Amino acid sequence: QVQLVESGGGLAQPGGSLRLSCAASGITSSSYVMAWYRQAPGSQRELVAGISRYGSTNYADSVKGRFTISRDNAKNTVYLQMNSLKVEDTAVYYCKAVAQPQDYWGQGTQVTVSS
Numbered sequence: 566q567v568q569l570v571e572s573g574g575g576l577a578q579p580g581g582s583l584r585l586s587c588a589a590s591g592i593t594s595s596s597y598v599m600a601w602y603r604q605a606p607g608s609q610r611e612l613v614a615g616i617s618r619y620g621s622t623n624y625a626d627s628v629k630g631r632f633t634i635s636r637d638n639a640k641n642t643v644y645l646q647m648n649s650l651k652v653e654d655t656a657v658y659y660c661k662a663v664a665q666p667q668d669y670w671g672q673g674t675q676v677t678v679s680s
Contacts, residue, residue, distance in 0.1 A: 567591035567669045569660045574674030577650050581678070585645040587660030587671060595638040598663040601645045603656035603676075610659070614645060628654075650678045 573585040585601070587594075600615035614624045614634035622634050633646040643660060655678050660671040 567662070569662060569669055569671035571658065571660050571671045571674040574658060574676045576677045576679065578680055579650060579652055579678055581650050582646070582648045583650065583676060585647065585658055585660075585674060585676070587643040587645075589641045589643070589662065592662060592664075592669065594636065594641050594643060594662060599634075599636060599643045600661045600663065601634060601643075602659045602661060603654075604659070604673075605653075605656040608656075613658070616643065647676070650676075652678050654678050 568590045570588045571585060573583060575583065577583050596618060598615060598617050601613040602610050603613050604610040612625055613628055614632055616622050616634045616636055624632060631649045636643045655676060657673040657675050659673045662669040
C-alpha cells in the first residue's frame with residue numbers, strides 16, 4: 566500500500582521559514598517524479614514545485630527564489646524548504662508522486678502565514 570505522509574506545516578510569521586517533509590512508503594520515491602502542490606480556500610490546487618528522478622527541479626513563478634524542493638533517497642523523503650514566507654503562501658500543501666495509471670497523493674499539511 567502506497568502512502569505519502571506530509572509533515573512540518575504550521576503557523577509562521579511573514580518572512581519566516583518552514584520545512585515540509587513528505588515521507589513515502591510502499592514506493593521508492595527516487596523512481597518517481599515528485600511534486601508539491603497547494604490549495605488555498607476557494608482556489609484550485611496549484612503546482613508549487615517538482616523534482617525529477619534525476620534531480621532537476623521546477624517552480625511556480627510565485628515561489629521561485631524562496632522555496633526549494635529536494636529529496637533524500639536514503640530516507641525515501643522529499644522536502645520543501647520555504648523561506649521568506651508571505652501571507653499568500655497560506656494553504657494546504659500536498660505531496661504527489663506522479664505515477665501510472667494514477668498519481669499518489671498525501672493527505673496534506675496546513676501552512677498558515679500570519680502576523
